[in-house]
Amino acid sequence: MTNTVTISELQFEHYPTGLGVSHASPRLSWRFDGDARDWTQVGYEVRVTRNGKAKTFAVDSAASVLVPWPSEPLASRDAAHVEVRSRGADGWTNWTAADVEAAFLDRSDWKASLSACSEIGKNGNLVLKGMAMEQVPDTRDKKPYRLRKTFTLDTVPKTSRLYVTAQGVHTTYINGHRLPDLLEPGWTSYQRNINYRAYDVAPFLQPGKNVIASWIGEGWFSTRLTWGGGVRDNWGHRPALLAQLEGDGQVLAATGDGWEWSYGATTQGEIYDGETFDSNVDDVEWLTADKPAGEWKKADALPLPDTNLVTPEIPPIREYDRLKVVEVITTPSGKTVLDFGQNFAGHVEIVAQPTGTGTLVLRHAEVLEKGELGVRPLRVCKATDNIILGGKVAGWQPKFTFHGFRYVQVSGWTAPIKGDEFVGVAISSNCSRTGQFDCSHPKINRLHENVVWSMRANTISVPTDCPQRDERMGWTGDAQVITPTFNFLFDSAGFLRNWLRDLRGDQAASNGCVPIVIPSFDSIPMFSSPHAVWGDVAALMPNDLYTSFGDKDILAESFESMKSWLGAIPRSDVGLWDTSLFQFADWLDPKAPPERAQLCTTDPFLVTDAYLIHTTRTVAKVARVLGKDDEAAKYDANARELLQTFHDLYITKGNRVVSDTQTALSLILQFDLVDPARPEQKEALVKRLALQVSKEEWQVATGFAGTPLILPTLAANGLTNHAYRMLLSRDCPSWMYQVLMGATTMWERWDSMLPDGTINPGEMTSFNHYAFGAVAAFMHNTIGGLSPLEAGWKKALIKPQPGANLTHASVEFKSPYGKYAVSWRLNGDDLSVEVEVPPNASAVVELPGVNETVGSGTRSYKVKCEAQEWPPKSLLPNPMPGGSTEDKWVKE
Template structure:
């Protein structure tokens, strides 16, 4: 048997390739095994296709001389609607060894829709829309081979077939730009049907489509006023049920279910048999039909929102005011399930959710206008109840109306778009390990259908700036390829609707922000596709978003006609939530907002030139490369003195110039290397002067520690990482944080919540420090797009004595672990087949192939550690408050 195997065969970026959008799906396979220096020389593909209800076609066999194993071209004919393909792949190495065949079943989605949207009676436009049920009875022949349910909603749905839930998805079909894209799912329901009569039904709620969203009271009916279901059930290629005027509707036990405010459930109205042939027709009425939406019905590569974990409460707390609060021990996003039958038979149980306690009581002020409350009206069965169409961000649940509620009565359901978990990190530093755990949990919480800012308050929007700075970290921890690729499609269509401006949130509902054209946020159109390319090696995502990136640079950026930099009258958020910004003015950062915007403009233009070159757009590549040079010259004329002093003398300003490599090519005074040395030394001075406290906001924080490492100031990077002073990464950990906070001081030392309006306890943006943990502390980063070539360069520092990190790349599992033993640095590396790694250790530089490798090199601790700082006249002594 070969020492190499295929560990995952994948179609495009689908978690499940049932009902795909693409007619010619690209194929990828990961490798497993520890064979030394194994490189693929050739691959073979066998494909058998079949249309529903027909016999399979003859098997096709392809042999391709290539080492490519990521997103290789589809070799067969384009798949048509509902066509299935059984695919088998094996790889042959240069040494002649062969892997076993690996198989995957792919099926094209639905192109021909007979279904129309169906809904209930018209409800008051300005009120919350009560969820309703729809159903139909249909007949299935005595024998059949396959059945597919294609379903979506203008709103959210949960389908049922013969009394059983279809699939495991929450808040389906998710949030898209409904005016342009409505995504559907395909379910294999073959095993759920029986010959003869069957019942197909669904709950339908307002969701993001018609529900209240956003802050300052929010907005309802952002896409429409009438939630509706669109469904089509096909058996052996023939439609047996499709939403139309023949269906019936009725209200049920869910009185109200709102995304921000929670759910009200009347257990007296429960009818568990409503979607079975045993149900009564009493109270059911003919549905109303709606026009077919103009938006494109399409399959999505984004994984569905699912339950990924279950957390039981860890403690029952009685608050100073006598309230009962369950502490789940972890801040997360999702819902709860009632596990037992409460002893009361009348009254109601009220569940209120919050992330923190403030002086022993539920801290609800940070959730602002979100009620975040579930109410259960008693009288019927309550056991196994969980809300359908809401979501909460919480650690604590205040329970009223249930005396004696205990730890075994309620469980928390953790939900997120179920991306594959691909990255891990552990080290000798327990608090940093907790920090990394916090980052992981904030990522889970803020990837429910779209990349959001927070999961708890009256916001939960797809802020473009947050994911722009965070995507490299997300794509290490999770396989975010399909999740972000789908969201980026909405970036483009919403951008087109605004004449080129990238909305600050996508999907776009904030009309009052349409005149804001923001660097850092809008730059997502160029930078995030490029980050995806670096992480997954997918040139296709660059092609998909190319028009979006170009439109941003040509029409979105408001330019100064004199310099072509950002126009000085354009308001910017830039280094948002810098620590020195006052609570009431979170955008009032020390770093000049236009400098940040213009540094990003130079960088984004340069990255777009690289994108153009990769796509063979040579004229655009030359144009934007020259434009980046000209913008750099204009930037230096505007912000840098002749002697090389940057106008905004801050951590953020210097980090941006260094990380983005913004140096003029034709300076008469300094070379780029001299500028870099000058800026690096000054950044180290500022970090020391600031007592190694973080002084950066959204623009500077994600790159700060990496930049210090880049300029040879690693001891300062570790000192900042290990700082206990606020603002720092570890200060919230020391206060008991289990997720990343929006502010460094969201909770003050005395247990009082920060008075600022922007006070979330679950934001991932500042968690982008994990990029440093993975790449510098752990030692893994991609040397070539998609990780085909890996850089292994662990750089121990501070008081760390060991660390390990791993990543499941498009080629397979990569790991690096190191430990300092006496005067030796011992490093173990695993490289997947078909990949190579550049190993950089003290006194050693070596390229290795696949397999397991051990290295032991002499180790000398950094003599600069720990940096002590210099006393300041008439000032406090330098801080020595760091965590060993």
């Protein structure tokens, strides 16, 4: 056994734990620790213990990521103890162990049916249609209610599992012990997929009387969604619980018949509007009592939902941080506002007991405007929690809502507020952090932190556009552009694989067209209209996931979806996009009017057609990875034809682009849309891009399509100093403008807040959107100098490119193989670089005078680094007097 390499963790598929997997033969992955030089795995052993019998499987292979399950397939509820060790040239690593247990692998395993309140959503409203009265679903918000079941145990089982989900969201208890996850089961396309989870509840059971109890709220299932007042009951109108409690393989309690329900202390629980809690109503005794007080009625038993029930690989929603109040503000109008110092998604917990009676009101918002709570960006979303005083309040936090906020206006608290009476609870789907970045420039570090906070806030069950206003939907364009950044910062594989499952189902229901929001619904027809950049997520996200995690199964699952999307794109006679359609294209170009964000300066169909070629090439690449060579050749040929047509339409013989913008030039260069028969063309377009950024005085002039590409394009084409200059520009529109304005998350618009401190006049603006946070990929790949070269990070590129006034930077990434790390320090023209490569992986190191492939371990380099001109001068032939000067970039 070697002491220098160890296996640090063992994972099954992309599940956060091994309990309750929905795969009969889950693939195995393990990460390594250790600094052994040039260590590679030559074989491994897997020891699987089932029913007390162990069997060891020896495999001669270098593979350590998503290797095949070696034993017989698991049946429902089957458990196995799995141990793994790896062999290198110097011997064996340690054994590392983890337990895996299958969930229900067959629908017949469910003995439960749904339990529901006998009033809510049952009868609907009587409305006049024509000359007749007709029943339709209730359009009012669904009042939360409680469900419970009492059962008796002679002895406590050795093993006990609770399998539970809901139409809506649930908070479930066993004998008063609350399950740890929030807003379960999250948001899916419920008519096709409902997630459930398995919990080990053996520690909570007791001999004699036991109580399983749940709060049920409407959640995303039947709450109002979308703007303008919203639409309710998009997937159903009866929130209900599905639960099956088993002990030693026997059903102990199951929803359906024999459950009782009652209203309780929580009288409203709506995602957009907030929660109302009456502290005068008992909210504890019913969790454990044999016969609880109050009026309890027989619950309705409803059929098992006609949908796919599966345990998801997405981590559950949980609390990940607690924020203290940093200031108690008295506004000009005399209101009391708490400042938590950070914009985030979550809720407030009241940690102290208030005095008095009446109603305590907590109203949430992201910003202040003229010293008062800035609620206009919330539109009709109330984002307000109401607590009726008189009973126990300390410890209260909502169960059925979340808010996007930094500030909370408090009314109804009779004593002077110090701030320590409240704590902010930040929540997110609990994806583990994998990427870190730091540099000598504090404002760049703050920008990176803003990206991280926005990623957390917009990954609550699905990748959303924002967490605060009357929207919060899974916009496909936002998710598409942020995926590489997300994949670096967090272990996002299970989260996004779960979302892609819903995408494929909703796409199939739209005849191959990818809806612009996932989960999609029928209340807004535009959701199912075709949009480039947005719809291209069907091909680009699975490929990005393959690059980051090396999972061919994700490609295989999505390949038909990719082809269907290309087949569903409305085409012109020449095979490019039909120009009669509305397109978002370079959405939120900073030069677009506040109320017309689609009016980008770049020709929208240059954007759509550039993406079409890029996506077609990507599908060809995926086909080749999957061994579908004939289809790869077909899509490659189609891409070549489209490229020629693209040149005929958009690029002149003099190498000028019809739409001469930062976005257009970046798309052409980064997607390699230059004419291969004209080698001078690329040089001409690079020069033109340099002129464009000079003309804009290094301010951003890109929207959704161009922003993720502009800095990488500059850096990839010898203009790294211009990329740094744009990154550090302090004037709006720029990333640093937001930081200097006090932003703690990424904004939807470059000028969501105007220089005078007022909110952008556009009807649509938010202060927590992650799309423009794609800039963090430039920090990781170019400043830090770390990016993948082979799928799953089997091989990485280490190529830091110092610039501007930065003196040092570091980046780390917990890859599927283990930790990669790069740190560099610049002293004059002396560049010192420290590199770490995980066992069983390799890297190409590119530094001035160095170009070598290295194996695992740590290495140090000292080289001479000739810095590019800083700050770069304008490349305009005749700069305007009074143009850009050095003091317009952030120096520190």
